[in-house]
Amino acid sequence: MITLAQGTILSNEKLCELFLCSPQGGMRKSNRTNTLVLITNHINSIYNDIWKDDILYYTGMGQLGDQSLESAQNKTLANIEKNGVKVHYFEVLKKNEYTYIGEMLKASEPYTARQLDAEKQWRQVYIFPLRLKAGGLPNEVINHYENERVTSLKRLSDKKLLAKIQQQNDEAKHTKTSKMTVKVPRYRRSMELAEYVKRQAKGHCDLCEQAAPFTNKEHQPYLECHHIIWLSQNGADTLDNIVALCPNCHRKMHIVQDENDIKRLINIAYQRMQELDHKS
Incomplete structure (x- = not known):
């Protein structure tokens, strides 16, 4: 055995x-x-x-x-x-x-x-x-697995990453956001989407438009992905619901939830989705 x-x-x-x-x-x-x-x-x-x-x-x-x-x-x-x-x-x-x-x-x-x-x-x-x-x-195990996946995604060219995003985007139209059970349940997020959105932000926060406050260990601008409609509120893990924020704005969106900020981020995410559809 x-x-x-x-x-x-x-x-x-x-x-x-x-x-x-x-x-x-x-x-x-x-x-x-x-x-x-x-x-x-x-x-x-x-x-x-x-x-x-x-x-x-x-x-x-x-x-x-x-x-x-x-x-x-x-x-x-x-x-x-x-x-x-x-x-x-x-x-x-x-x-x-x-x-x-x-x-x-x-x-x-x-x-x-x-x-x-x-x-x-x-x-x-x-x-x-x-x-x-x-x-x-x-x-x-999940933490190690996800860290390694993030590292492997950073090695992908924009073309290969975009192909993965397009395939996931097609599937997401017919599926709900999923969870995997670890010690406590947590929502599974597309690492490909997160990497793609951060690349599209080009090192600047989608909300305040300021440069990322610092770089990570790989010397890349540090931004965090935010679901405009939260996953816990049945928001989708799709390109039209994800933006890249600096840590300060990310915290603001979870505490203040200003309607004007939400509308602005929805427009940014929607534009990225339109650009992706155009490329495909």
Whole structure:
């Protein structure tokens, strides 16, 4: 039986040694350990695996054309409650660093969706809703995970970041803001959106228009993302509801909530959304 602490980071070589699986692919079946290793690669992947609330929606195997539920590891994953295969999930945020998220169970039956394949052609894929066997992740694991994701996003070009934003924006039209359970529930925010909005602000607060009061450890202007309609009030985590503020204005928006300030920020966020639509 294979046991790993959540947040453990393995190299690809160590992962293969432990699970006795193939060194390639995002779905790696091992008959010798009776396991299926699932991997989401945030650095380079055509798949769109996303968390909504505490459910991971994992895209099946097959990079070209329509996917089949009867082939390879798609069939394995669809029948884990019957075949006894243990599913272990990793995410890649840095090259050759596989962060262990945990053992997964089926949350509901797989369903079909439309996604682009490796040749940018629309095709049918299978989405597998999965949940963590252990429930929510420890808070320290989430903090480390999110810090690493922020770092990886800063390495993206504007073009790649914009592509992620456009894809998330399309999905957000059909979904509600989600939460993940850690030690206490908290709202999940798009790190891609946060990075994009800060870049668009160009180092200045969207409200007071002053330069950021200081720089962070990476020598970048320090601004904070603010949801104009708060997530706790059912606001959307979308480009037309997010602005970049200096810490002082951010605090002001949460305490004063001046109507004129709100209207001004709505206009700024809306203009950014219009610009994004124009680019797409």
